[in-house]
Amino acid sequence: RKEVEQDPGPFNVPEGATVAFNCTYSNSASQSFFWYRQDCRKEPKLLMSVYSSGNEDGRFTAQLNRASQYISLLIRDSKLSDSATYLCVVNLGYGGFKTIFGAGTRLFVKA
Amino acid sequence: EAQVTQNPRYLITVTGKKLTVTCSQNMNHEYMSWYRQDPGLGLRQIYYSMNVEVTDKGDVPEGYKVSRKEKRNFPLILESPSPNQTSLYFCASSSQETQYFGPGTRLLVL
Numbered sequence: 001r002k003e004v005e006q007d008p009g010p011f012n013v014p015e016g017a018t019v020a021f022n023c024t025y026s027n028s029a030s031q032s033f034f035w036y037r038q039d040c041r042k043e044p045k046l047l048m049s050v051y052s053s054g055n056e057d058g059r060f061t062a063q064l065n066r067a068s069q070y071i072s073l074l075i076r077d078s079k080l081s082d083s084a085t086y087l088c089v090v091n092l093g094y095g096g097f098k099t100i101f102g103a104g105t106r107l108f109v110k111a
Numbered sequence: 112e113a114q115v116t117q118n119p120r121y122l123i124t125v126t127g128k129k130l131t132v133t134c135s136q137n138m139n140h141e142y143m144s145w146y147r148q149d150p151g152l153g154l155r156q157i158y159y160s161m162n163v164e165v166t167d168k169g170d171v172p173e174g175y176k177v178s179r180k181e182k183r184n185f186p187l188i189l190e191s192p193s194p195n196q197t198s199l200y201f202c203a204s205s206s207q208e209t210q211y212f213g214p215g216t217r218l219l220v221l
């Protein structure tokens with residue numbers, strides 16, 4: 001079983017749609033959680049951190065459920081520019097910044 | 112401009128020919144890391160460094176070496192590259208938990 005699992009997609013949605021991505025992690029000792037965005041052939045960039053209390057940034061909402069070891073990302077009112085791969089990231093935190101990436105979920109937003 | 116730079120950006124080499132990929136950051140970050148990205152597998156951590164002279168293995172360290180003699184530089188060394196090391200490599204740095212990535216190095220080992 002992978003340490004961080006994501007639905008690979010692709011998700012094909014029309015502009016204006018709401019889309020939700022899910023992610024599960026296996027190590028209960030994980031300390032911190034993030035969503036990164038990666039455009040084709042480019043480097044990953046931080047989208048947002050994820051907290052148990054929830055985190056919202058404009059059209060994006062992230063949520064963490066530690067009991068279920070589950071992380072989510074909700075994108076409202078999708079734009080063409082949201083087309084990218086979304087990476088779920090977990091820091092294990094013990095002994096240093098050991099980081100595990102999910103394989104990513106591909107999103108295509110179409111006009 | 113705050114950035115992470117990697118060189119070279121593209122490299123084609125042959126099996127067994129030692130190579131070094133350089134990584135440099137100008138943000139005075141303590142933490143640096145190397146990843147490889149392969150289709151269907153996502154990014155996998157090769158090595159990371161908490162500070163100068165402090166390095167540790169990630170998930171896939173076999174066949175790689177690193178050094179951290181200066182805070183700003185974290186080179187990745189392939190002593191004897193093999194075709195299974197053909198990949199896209201990213202260097203990253205961070206001061207806390209947010210990582211800033213370099214533009215990537217595409218390596219092809221023939």
